[in-house]
Amino acid sequence: MEPVITMAVRILLVDDHPVVRQGLKTLLQGRPEWEVVGEASDGVEAIEKVNALQPDVVVLDVTMPRMNGIEACRLIQQKAPQREVLFVTQHDSPQMMREALAAGARGYVVKSNLARDLVEAVEAVSQHKEFTALARNTHVQS
Amino acid sequence: MKLRILLADDHEIVRRGLCALLQKREGWEVCGEASDGREAIEMAKRLKPDVVILDIGMPYLNGLDTTRQLLQYDPQFKIIVLTITDADQVIREALDAGARGFVLKSDAARDLVSAVEALQSKRMFFTPRVNDLVLRGFLDKGHAISRNEPPDLPTLTSREREVTQLLAEGKSSKEVASLLNLSTKTVETHRSNIMRKLSLHSIRDLVVYAIKNNIIQIQMPPQPTTTTETTMA
Secondary structure, eight states: OOOOOOOOEEEEEEEEEEEHHHHHHHTTOOOOEEEEEEEEESSSHHHHHHHOOOOSSSESSSSSSSSOHHHHHHHHHHHOOTSSSEEEESOOOHHHHHHHHHHHHHHHEEGGGHHHHHHHHHHHHHHHHHEEEEEEEEEEEE | OOEEEEEOOOOOOHHHHHHHHHTTTEEEEEEEEESHHHHHHHHHHHOOOOEEESSSSOOOOOOHHHHHHHHHHHHOEEEEEEEOOOOOHHHHHHHHHHHHHEEEEEGGGHHHHHHHHHHHOOOOOOOOOHHHHHHHHHHHHHSOOOOOOOOOOOOOHHHHHHHHHHHHTTHHHHHHHHTTTOOHHHHHHHHHHHHHTTTTHHHHHHHHHHTTTTTOOOOOOOOOOOOOOOOOO
């Protein structure tokens, strides 16, 4: 039997609502080896924090002021492709999901299912596996 | 004795965040969580919380109509509404409905604890912008909050507003009947009364009315980014 590897993961949380960031932190607390290294409230701040903090995983909202998540993801992937982006959004839409993946994201989960999907999604994308989950359809791919 | 709070928001992640905020306070407990207005009413009647926190944009029954129905049932309920918008009309409706606290979701991390404290000591709490509006309205005429008063519309009954929301959410008369424990015929009567009162001719008109009057809220796609000068180091 292979040993279970627990990996330290450094996470940046990006959402314009502090309450949602607080909720995300609460869900991630279940994994003590994971660390939320920073928070940002829009795409511009996200890019600054990615530069400064070098997180492994960026948990990114789509709809945000100043710069939306799709645009921020594109810029992050252009300059730092080793960072993995996981979208966390209210858009339960295959079209938006395709757009997110085309921008370079590794994962896409909808906000209504975060209690079910978030930990699994962070786990997958931190190991560079794709994780996509609309409300009724989950897909993990190595 | 613990202060018992009922929380209603359709997003579990938001409820998690709000719970974490509220439970940091010693002596406060979230005694129930609801994901829509109908569930909130059922839980409030059963649990009799000291404070009820309601999101405005919830499915089945929005937070404003939930506030109205709860206060009709028991005027002692202390209600804080949470909203993503501070549009004048929404503020006015929340005040009219009888909410005693009004907190913007974006400011909840800062304001929600203060709002609950205010209501606990029988005061009201409004996000600073609302305070300005209320004061301006008071100085201007005593009651008018906004200069942009909408034209007087025929008022819908509480039941008619509930039916309007469900129809605007895309439910059929049969589905509405089953949700509200009414006959399909009764729902159809409500529906034709609503259309007649509001001079609407189609479900499309009804959806537009529901959006304009904050009965339902729509999810907008992200706007293209205008900032172009930001680059990665």
